[in-house]
Amino acid sequence: MSATNETQAGYEETMGHSGHRLTPQRREVYDVLLSERDHPTATEVFIRAKQKMSTISLATVYNCLETLVDCGLAKQVNVEREATRYCPNLDEHGHFVCDRCAKVFDVTLAAGQSLDRTWQVPEGFTVLRSEVTLRGLCNNCNT
Amino acid sequence: MSATNETQAGYEETMGHSGHRLTPQRREVYDVLLSERDHPTATEVFIRAKQKMSTISLATVYNCLETLVDCGLAKQVNVEREATRYCPNLDEHGHFVCDRCAKVFDVTLAAGQSLDRTWQVPEGFTVLRSEVTLRGLCNNCNT
DNA sequence: CTAGGTGCAAAAGGTTTGCGGTTAA
DNA sequence: TTAACCGCAAACCTTTTGCACCTAG
Numbered sequence A, B: 001m002s003a004t005n006e007t008q009a010g011y012e013e014t015m016g017h018s019g020h021r022l023t024p025q026r027r028e029v030y031d032v033l034l035s036e037r038d039h040p041t042a043t044e045v046f047i048r049a050k051q052k053m054s055t056i057s058l059a060t061v062y063n064c065l066e067t068l069v070d071c072g073l074a075k076q077v078n079v080e081r082e083a084t085r086y087c088p089n090l091d092e093h094g095h096f097v098c099d100r101c102a103k104v105f106d107v108t109l110a111a112g113q114s115l116d117r118t119w120q121v122p123e124g125f126t127v128l129r130s131e132v133t134l135r136g137l138c139n140n141c142n143t
Numbered sequence C: 001c002t003a004g005g006t007g008c009a010a011a012a013g014g015t016t017t018g019c020g021g022t023t024a025a
Numbered sequence D: 001t002t003a004a005c006c007g008c009a010a011a012c013c014t015t016t017t018g019c020a021c022c023t024a025g
Helices: A003-017 A024-036 A042-052 A058-071 B003-017 B024-036 B042-052 B058-071
Strands: A075-077 A085-087 A094-098 A104-109 A126-137 B075-077 B085-087 B094-098 B104-109 B126-137
Touching: A003 A024, A024 A042, A024 A058, A042 A058, A058 A085, B003 B024, B024 B042, B024 B058, B042 B058, B058 B085
Parallel strands: A094 A126, B094 B126
Antiparallel strands: A075 A085, A094 A104, A126 B126, B075 B085, B094 B104
16 A cells, blocks of 8 residues: 555544545545645645646646645645645644755754744734744755 | 934935835835834835825835845845735844734844854755744733 | 836636535435 | 535636836936
């Protein structure tokens, strides 16, 4: 059994329990997210999904992605004002975007670190979530 | 002499030395940024600037803001897919956005902290800049 | 004088919406 | 059966662009 199939079981469970229908479109969009994990945009997901499901529309891809985010099966990744990207990595993590090749990499908190420790958040503020984007050069583009 | 006037001297210096003209529009846009420091959007800057300079256009505001960012007099603040906000705080800092009142607050790195220490960046990667947005509740909205 | 800036209007790019028809549960 | 969902097209919002005119240096 492949990792994709294992996670598809998670899909059925999560979708079912959250009161959302298990439609072929949503399954296909989620499959695309899981198959490459390269943080595709909605349009890229659309192009890939269309290869297997020729009738799917861009609006439906947006709808499906929104549903997946609602269920907690995917996260949105915003990089400046570019098109929103999507990833199925649910762990608390940030992103590194290479200035040269534009690839997106996941980065995790270093051992013993936390956002509260890193940032001087004023007294009485509660941090619920974060969006962190680091930019620079990846090892491939770093001369 | 007010803080605004003091910083306006910085404006003239920076603009002049960066080969950009000191136009009234750019001065006004920069004045708006300095006067409230509440991270306004381009449209908000436009509305405020128009009160003093009725002929200014939204496109000019966008141009002026871009010039200020180029000169290093302002920074862009992207919060998810909302309109880009602008701030004249040039120090390395992140932002906290309140989920309830939507106000934007600057947050600085805690003593002894750095992005490299916080995030597990892969070997060979170079971090050049970062964009950090924390979300949650500010002290006012935190019941 | 003239390179660079301004203002207008129109376009672009990403995302959302309204609606009639379809379908998973 | 029926509330939820799909696909299409059109709308929406922020941002950018082309171009004629203007102005700071």
